[in-house]
Amino acid sequence: MVHDFWQMKRRTFLGSTAAGMGAAALGTLLNPHSAHAASESSGVVNPLHFPAKAKRVIFLVMAGGPSHLETFDYKPKLAELDGQPMPESFTAGQPIAQLQGRELKCLAPQHEFAKYGESGQQLSTVFPHIGSVADDLCVIRSLKTEQINHDPAHTFMN
Template structure:
């Protein structure tokens, strides 16, 4: 006898749970506003934000949606001085007073 189980990964579980909680929160926020009103009792809903007391001056907006961070190719910082320092001992001003166990009693060299 073969039991067919639907595999539910953590990501889909959390996404489904978040949608359910979001809908529950939305219904509690709307509350009585979700009920139908009669034609004589019409109210205008102005939204969540009150109108501004000063008129906005911006004419255009550029919206950039950039998911994640910049590429490692765009953050490469070429430093020609590092090639000259390759293999030389690490300056003591860099390692002095550092409480790192790997630095104690070892001869450190610069790497490019």
């Protein structure tokens, strides 16, 4: 099949070459002999305050899954603000077109949280058996974004 590439539209060209460019980029990133891989830097900005022990990590991306506010990330302030209008400081300057004209109200977690393990990690009672391994979990609560909409925030995180 012969293609007349001079007549190909830009969108078609980019769509048909995206996978090839991605594979080439991945090959470069995975090449152990590349200049970046050979550098002495571990990529850590500041030295760790204790030696790393983890050998493996399971990174769960729950697109469409339960909210972190209902599972692993208890926010006492959110429970305190339940039913009240969302503070202006949260929404000022945010592109919330789909919510224009609506009164935005805070909603407390719909499930109870309890402290589990020696660490006292607060986890939702939705997953009662996860509490038995609470001290073996690493829950990262330090991510921050200026986005209040879920999709852009999810994209930035990954």
